[in-house]
Amino acid sequence: MNRTRAVLRKTAWSFFTIVFVVVLNFFLFRVLPGDPARAGIRDPRLNKDAIEVIRVRFGLDKPIINCFDSLNPVKVGNCAVNPLETQFFIYAKNLVQGELGISYHANRPVVDILGERLWNTILLIGVGQILSIILGAAFGVFAAWKARTSLEYTAVGISLVAWSLPTFWLAILLLFWGSTMGLPVAGKATPGMSSFPLLQQWGDIAKHMLLPTLTYTIIYMGEYTLIMRSSLLDVLSEDYILSARAKGLNTVQILRDHALKNAMLPLVTVIAINLGFTVAGVIQIESVFSWPGLGSAIYEAVIRRDFPVLQGAFLLIAITVILANLLADLTYTYLDPRVTVE
Amino acid sequence: MKKKMLFTILIAALALSACSGGGGQAQPAIVRVGWAGSPDTLNPGMAILTEAYTIFELVYDSMYELNLDGSFTLSLAESANVSDDGTVWTFKIRDGLKWHDGQPLTAEDVAWTYNLYKDTPEYPYLNGYYTPYFDTIESTPDNEVVLTLTEAIPNIESQLVFLYILPKHVWESVNKTEYENVEMIGSGPFKMAEYVQNEFVRLTANKDHFSTPPKVDEVIFQTFENQDALVQAIRTGQVDMVTEMPNTAAESLKADENIELVVGAPLAPGVTDIIFNQLDPENCPEGGICSGHPALRDRNIRLAMAHATDKQQLIDVILLGLGNPGLTLIPDGLGVWYNSSLTDYEFDPVKANQILDDAGYADTDGDGIREMPDGSEPLTFRLNWPSDSINAPRMSELLAEMWGAIGISLEPQAVDPDALTAQCCPAFDFDIMIWGWASDPDPSALLYVYTTEAIPTGSSETGYSNPEYDELYTNQQVELDFEARREIVWQMQKMVFDDVVYIIPFYDANVQAYRTDRFTGWITDQAKVELSDITSLVLIEPVK
Numbered sequence: 001m002n003r004t005r006a007v008l009r010k011t012a013w014s015f016f017t018i019v020f021v022v023v024l025n026f027f028l029f030r031v032l033p034g035d036p037a038r039a040g041i042r043d044p045r046l047n048k049d050a051i052e053v054i055r056v057r058f059g060l061d062k063p064i065i066n067c068f069d070s071l072n073p074v075k076v077g078n079c080a081v082n083p084l085e086t087q088f089f090i091y092a093k094n095l096v097q098g099e100l101g102i103s104y105h106a107n108r109p110v111v112d113i114l115g116e117r118l119w120n121t122i123l124l125i126g127v128g129q130i131l132s133i134i135l136g137a138a139f140g141v142f143a144a145w146k147a148r149t150s151l152e153y154t155a156v157g158i159s160l161v162a163w164s165l166p167t168f169w170l171a172i173l174l175l176f177w178g179s180t181m182g183l184p185v186a187g188k189a190t191p192g193m194s195s196f197p198l199l200q201q202w203g204d205i206a207k208h209m210l211l212p213t214l215t216y217t218i219i220y221m222g223e224y225t226l227i228m229r230s231s232l233l234d235v236l237s238e239d240y241i242l243s244a245r246a247k248g249l250n251t252v253q254i255l256r257d258h259a260l261k262n263a264m265l266p267l268v269t270v271i272a273i274n275l276g277f278t279v280a281g282v283i284q285i286e287s288v289f290s291w292p293g294l295g296s297a298i299y300e301a302v303i304r305r306d307f308p309v310l311q312g313a314f315l316l317i318a319i320t321v322i323l324a325n326l327l328a329d330l331t332y333t334y335l336d337p338r339v340t341v342e
Numbered sequence: 343m344k345k346k347m348l349f350t351i352l353i354a355a356l357a358l359s360a361c362s363g364g365g366g367q368a369q370p371a372i373v374r375v376g377w378a379g380s381p382d383t384l385n386p387g388m389a390i391l392t393e394a395y396t397i398f399e400l401v402y403d404s405m406y407e408l409n410l411d412g413s414f415t416l417s418l419a420e421s422a423n424v425s426d427d428g429t430v431w432t433f434k435i436r437d438g439l440k441w442h443d444g445q446p447l448t449a450e451d452v453a454w455t456y457n458l459y460k461d462t463p464e465y466p467y468l469n470g471y472y473t474p475y476f477d478t479i480e481s482t483p484d485n486e487v488v489l490t491l492t493e494a495i496p497n498i499e500s501q502l503v504f505l506y507i508l509p510k511h512v513w514e515s516v517n518k519t520e521y522e523n524v525e526m527i528g529s530g531p532f533k534m535a536e537y538v539q540n541e542f543v544r545l546t547a548n549k550d551h552f553s554t555p556p557k558v559d560e561v562i563f564q565t566f567e568n569q570d571a572l573v574q575a576i577r578t579g580q581v582d583m584v585t586e587m588p589n590t591a592a593e594s595l596k597a598d599e600n601i602e603l604v605v606g607a608p609l610a611p612g613v614t615d616i617i618f619n620q621l622d623p624e625n626c627p628e629g630g631i632c633s634g635h636p637a638l639r640d641r642n643i644r645l646a647m648a649h650a651t652d653k654q655q656l657i658d659v660i661l662l663g664l665g666n667p668g669l670t671l672i673p674d675g676l677g678v679w680y681n682s683s684l685t686d687y688e689f690d691p692v693k694a695n696q697i698l699d700d701a702g703y704a705d706t707d708g709d710g711i712r713e714m715p716d717g718s719e720p721l722t723f724r725l726n727w728p729s730d731s732i733n734a735p736r737m738s739e740l741l742a743e744m745w746g747a748i749g750i751s752l753e754p755q756a757v758d759p760d761a762l763t764a765q766c767c768p769a770f771d772f773d774i775m776i777w778g779w780a781s782d783p784d785p786s787a788l789l790y791v792y793t794t795e796a797i798p799t800g801s802s803e804t805g806y807s808n809p810e811y812d813e814l815y816t817n818q819q820v821e822l823d824f825e826a827r828r829e830i831v832w833q834m835q836k837m838v839f840d841d842v843v844y845i846i847p848f849y850d851a852n853v854q855a856y857r858t859d860r861f862t863g864w865i866t867d868q869a870k871v872e873l874s875d876i877t878s879l880v881l882i883e884p885v886k
Contacts, residue, residue, distance in 0.1 A: 032761075036760075048799050049470060050469070050470040053466050054466060107383040108383070172570060175571055175574060179571075179580070185566075185571045185574055185580065186376075186565070186567075191562045191564055192536065192560070194536060287568060288568050290565060290567040290571060292541050296567055300540070305759065
């Protein structure tokens with residue numbers, strides 16, 4: 001199998017997965033019991049007409065799919081409804097046009113809500129990922145290089161602890177510690193900073209990012225250290241490393257020219273997968289530090305049963321995970337030629 | 343050379359920045375309020391959350407102002423006259439009022455706004471409840487608003503208090519339902535300066551306000567999703583006031599010498615209720631399942647359960663003491679409307695057992711659970727609550743223990759709130775539920791919940807039906823004499839209390855805190871606690 005065909009096949013599979021997720025995502029929220037028009041709002045003031053108004057506004061008065069009732073075998077063939085007027089068709093049509101519906105709760109387009117939040121999350125996990133990759137890889141190499149010394153055991157010990165710390169707990173701990181140091185514990189910026197010079201605003205955001213980023217970095221750094229170390233130890237035990245050593249190369253040369261590139265492969269996989277999942281995994285950090293990102297949007301939407309937002313966010317996460325995996329696959333086909341061979 | 347020049351520029355820049363920073367100007371007095379929410383929308387017609395109403399209260403004016411003691415005072419109007427038959431209200435709007443953008447605010451704006459609320463069915467909360475009695479609204483050249491009602495009603499103040507007056511010149515040309523209203527041109531004591539949803543709301547003082555110009559310069563409401571962070575923020579001085587906190591934090595904050603705790607009924611009082619499905623199968627609404635346990639239709643059972651409920655223990659364990667025992671859905675925070683003459687059923691399991699024995703509910707098979715008098719079914723009730731409730735799981739454990747002592751067993755289960763809504767009403771597919779209501783300043787909304795009419799609409803959770811009560815409800819809606827209306831409202835409460843329609847374990851208290859070293863003058867001695875209300879925020883001033 002040649003490389004182009006492998007790439008095309010993987011891309012096509014990813015596309016079908018996304019279509020599947022789109023369909024699943026629609027029905028997932030509609031099989032839930034209850035009436036979205038009444039959920040979350042219990043108010044004796046809401047009369048029947050008012051509920052009907054809400055239902056019409058969000059298109060909930062329309063049938064979910066055409067002939068839904070006729071799924072009952074007795075009624076098959078009785079589809080009077082215009083298929084273009086079903087909730088599913090409207091959902092699909094909106095999706096193609098880049099619309100994700102209107103939030104029940106905030107009365108704004110979901111695309112706008114998720115759009116603003118996404119950038120905040122990217123900022124947080126972007127910095128966090130870069131820091132944890134650099135530090136994790138460095139510690140991992142260091143631990144493998146100093147294998148079977150007390151330095152390695154310390155590094156592995158610390159990493160294991162860091163990786164297994166409950167994110168929520170570590171975040172709370174850092175919050176208490178940080179607040180006594182005068183660090184901001186909530187939000188992305190100090191309210192009212194928008195009138196200050198840009199440089200000062202950035203400084204303010206950086207200050208607000210300190211605690212959440214630190215939490216993120218500590219958690220992921222542990223994981224990356226462990227993976228880098230074990231992968232490098234594997235590579236270092238290979239025969240070609242022995243022959244390199246026999247050639248008289250020193251440790252730095254061996255690491256740089258022969259070991260590191262090969263040892264990076266597992267780390268690339270994990271980073272790619274993490275990139276997809278951290279959007280969802282960052283929920284805890286964002287809600288502890290009230291960081292206005294995608295994670296806290298999901299948290300709020302769950303509490304308020306804001307299905308359009310949840311539906312949009314799930315779709316976004318699913319697509320990120322799928323694309324991150326595709327990216328990892330594609331990177332692999334270039335890093336390791338064996339991958340394209342079936 | 344280059345280096346030297348750079349150095350000179352640097353020094354000059356430093357000197358300049360020092361000048362601009364310390365020009366001898368007084369620091370603006372900024373009050374920072376921490377809260378756990380954010381407005382859902384700033385469009386007054388579409389908003390649901392109390393956070394949105396807090397902001398409306400500060401930025402807009404309405405015809406009446408709701409005071410912390412539950413009374414109303416005229417705000418935008420200097421006088422109100424009512425016709426003899428009570429249907430025509432004439433409000434004389436103050437002269438010289440201005441919108442935040444400098445345009446004049448006149449009776450025309452007021453009339454236009456009321457018509458907007460009345461004619462927009464997409465504003466379900468306002469339209470369905472606050473404007474149904476509005477017939478016509480007109481403005482006169484004398485700066486008066488003439489409001490004609492379809493029939494005379496006693497509670498015009500509470501109908502008008504949440505109808506915030508909007509500027510016609512802004513709202514005329516926008517889409518009424520989709521307009522996000524982030525610029526929020528109002529006329530109230532505070533102006534909208536900056537709003538980022540779920541992050542913060544920044545308001546600046548309107549020092550020219552006609553009645554209540556604030557003494558501070560700015561108020562910032564900052565959203566904290568995590569209540570521990572909120573508590574930590576007031577402790578370290580990152581915020582000056584918090585509108586809510588977990589009850590568990592109250593004790594430790596009390597110990598802080600710079601922090602003062604305020605506990606009392608909230609501005610929008612809430613009530614936690616234990617709901618008995620006592621729907622008569624004959625009244626089963628269309629599409630209802632009506633699977634309630636027949637025993638719960640017997641007042642004896644409900645009375646026995648009331649006697650077996652130790653409310654003080656519930657308050658001590660669940661609220662850490664921060665609440666009051668409840669009687670009916672009308673909470674003590676509603677002031678005069680709360681029937682304070684009722685005496686609660688005493689906690690007395692012996693008496694409870696006696697009631698059940700006398701009514702013929704005996705434990706015939708000796709398993710510790712009583713059966714129906716005809717032996718058909720044991721007294722085992724399903725107990726459900728919304729799974730997002732923090733207090734209900736603990737309460738269900740305590741109730742199972744308390745009622746277990748009188749031979750009643752429970753099958754407790756948390757249910758997804760959506761599923762519970764579907765299960766609740768008008769389906770009536772449950773036995774007992776733990777839930778709650780929030781209250782309007784007027785008792786009418788919550789009294790409606792007990793009416794027969796509310797059974798098919800889904801507002802009645804108990805299926806309680808009493809023609810006498812229904813009649814009283816209609817009467818109180820049209821009784822214009824305040825004292826006579828209060829009398830009826832009290833009578834209605836007595837009726838449902840005697841019928842043990844609900845058990846109200848407690849009325850939750852509001853716990854708020856402020857820093858004593860930053861601002862002074864907070865209102866803490868009123869019937870209701872709401873430090874973020876306009877009443878407090880216009881009074882406070884920086885500590886000298």
